[in-house]
Amino acid sequence: MKAPDFTLTAGPTPASARTLNALGSQLVYHLDPTFIETFRRTTEKAQAFFRTTNDMLLLQGEGILGLEGAARSLTRPGMHVLNLVQGIYGKGMGQWLESYGCVLHEIEVAYDSAVDPDDVDAYLTAHPEIELVTIVHSETPSGTLSDCSRLGPIARRHGALTLVDALSSIGGSPFEADAWELDVCISGGQKCLGGPVGITMASVSPAAWERILSNENAPRYSYLSLIDWKVAWLENGTFPFTPSVTDVMGLEAALDAMLEEGIENSIARHAHAAAVTRAGVRAMGLELWPVSDEISGNPITAVRVPDGIVHTELSAHIRERYGVMLSTGSSAGNIIHIAHMGPTATGLYPIVGLTALGSGLRDLGVDVDLGAGVEAAMAVLSAGPVGAR
């Protein structure tokens, strides 16, 4: 089977030629002064994307490494943690927390909805023993956002730290680690940045460091250890082990491209691609998965698959017949995605996704108005910032 003509998935997402070139760079010794300088610059650029002056770590594995390392570092057996669940990544965090022996509190809503910050406020008032709140900002498989601008200050007011999964947020959605008072934030390269898969960015507040350093259960001398990176990189300008040198170069190239575009412009581009896609989905006669546009994320448009059709069979059909790879909601629900992240959050990419989805559904006997979908999407598209990247 040949590679897809278009990859419009929940990540990895296509990368720009500039990023691909950087990923193909010659390998250098990780302690060569040029690489140490690259590493330093890349952490500083990542801080700009998180809108933080907190310490930034670049961990050498995909997003899960950062999330697991942070969760392990911040918790101990018997500790009360409030986990907010509005999708499968939130659910998975709860499974980790339970396996670490934490006392798990959860506020869980249907996976097409978002947790109400007022409910979190009330829960924390009733449970002052809670020391940490774990949040997924952008639940990629369900295409929903949580309101971290309110959740961060609420948690801090109650004396709880926050751990935020911002994997698909950075570069595509407004995200303000400092203004929103978020303690540990984790993101990755392969979502809205259109960068490499194998790297995690992790910002850590002073309060979080205090907790981590005094936590006997925080991993040390371990691949999962944030402390090792603090001691090696932040305090001594060296590494606990060999970083993935070309991934760091690829990440820097992806960050550079967006810094030159302007982070605000990049976010606006993602928001516009999402608006184009939503208009097309609706006009075709299909239903969006999130209950409202207000909680719909910029990186991905999650579409409810009509009854009688299974999301994985639909995406397999579209991939085979039209050469377009669309991801699905996996266990979040009977969902198919048109993702618009990184280089695909522009121009006619959403139209490709819409025509592939509409045609695929038609092939399977669903009555969709493909023409109306394309017309509606084009009307929104031509009213906004159009242009190739």
Ligand SMILES: *Cc1c(COP(=O)(O)O)cnc(C)c1O
């Ligand atoms: C992609 C993603 C992750 C990380 O998953 P990987 O297996 O590293 O790709 C975690 N959380 C969210 C919300 C994501 O979108």
